[in-house]
Amino acid sequence: MSADRPPERLTAQAIASERLFWRSEILQAMYWMDGEGIASAVSPPRLAEFLDTTPDAMVTLVGQLVRDGYLRPLDDDPGRFTMTEQGRREGARSFGDEFAELTRPAHSECGPGCWCRDPKYAGVACPSDQGAAHGH
Structure with a gap:
């Protein structure tokens, strides 16, 4: 295998790590956006712009977070998503962990x-x- 090419198949550990990374990134972004009054619900394409990934990838990632209970579609606009209580707790925790050095006294x-x-x-x-x- 060449050093400049990714492996053909990701290991289960790499897949799990990637899922955790994106869960954290998405929930932190949504927690921040909600807290700043920017948006309490967002579409996958908007999140993709904000987090610098493709809209198709974000649709898949958001779908997984819905299945895992972190996000839910809006009743009146199923193309936009908001955090569930579980998602809000995890977003707050993750945001706090990520920015602790910047927010401590x-x-x-x-x-x-x-x-x-x-x-x-x-x-x-x-x-x-x-x-x-x-x-x-």
């Missing part, structure tokens, strides 16, 4: 649950600010 920045964010502590120095008055 920076050094000397407190997290969203820090006590200093409570208005009754306004003006009280947060330990994260290294002694500075804290005003979120």
